[in-house]
Amino acid sequence: MKDWEYNEIFDAIQETYKELLDEDRGYRYAIAKLTDEFDNLGKVEDFIVDAAIGEIAITHEQVFVGHIRGITGRLEKFNPKEAKNELTLDEIKDLLPRMNKVIEGLKHVKADHNPSVE
Numbered sequence: 001m002k003d004w005e006y007n008e009i010f011d012a013i014q015e016t017y018k019e020l021l022d023e024d025r026g027y028r029y030a031i032a033k034l035t036d037e038f039d040n041l042g043k044v045e046d047f048i049v050d051a052a053i054g055e056i057a058i059t060h061e062q063v064f065v066g067h068i069r070g071i072t073g074r075l076e077k078f079n080p081k082e083a084k085n086e087l088t089l090d091e092i093k094d095l096l097p098r099m100n101k102v103i104e105g106l107k108h109v110k111a112d113h114n115p116s117v118e
Contacts, residue, residue, distance in 0.1 A: 004045055006091040013038060013052040027060055028112075031067060044086040047078050051098045058105030062112040072106050075099045 004012075013034060020030035031053065038049045054071045057063045078099060080092050087095065 001042060001045055001086045004041060004048075006048065006087060006095075009038075009041075009045060009048045010052045013049065013056070017056055028064065028116075031057055031060075031064070035067065035070075042086075044083045047075065047083070047099070048095065050074050051095060051102055054102030054106060055098065058102060058109060060109065062110045063106065064115065065111040065113050066115065068106045068109070068111055072103055075103055 016037065017030050017034055020033050021027065023029075034053050034056075038053070040046065041049060050071045053067075054075065057067060057071070078095075080096065083092055083095075
């Protein structure tokens with residue numbers, strides 16, 4: 001990972017999420033904006049971004065179905081072997097259960113089919 005450290009991504013997403021919530025536009029807007037702002041950082045970084053956004057999303061009672069499908073679909077494709085050159089073994093050991101928690105959590109949230117974030 002050339003531009004980000006592992007924990008730095010999680011911290012940046014949490015901080016940005018809180019800032020977006022302060023705009024009083026709601027969590028749906030905040031999640032959509034995070035998805036846009038942290039898109040295409042790099043192959044491994046994108047898995048971390050999905051895990052971080054997913055951790056936030058599973059705390060909501062409803063999540064837009066597009067986010068559920070997108071995050072789940074991408075996280076299910078994660079191959080730890082492909083990340084071993086960019087993440088430490090400890091980071092991979094931390095990331096895998098986080099990803100699994102997100103995948104399982106998104107199975108239990110109510111799917112929101114309204115694409116509007118307002």
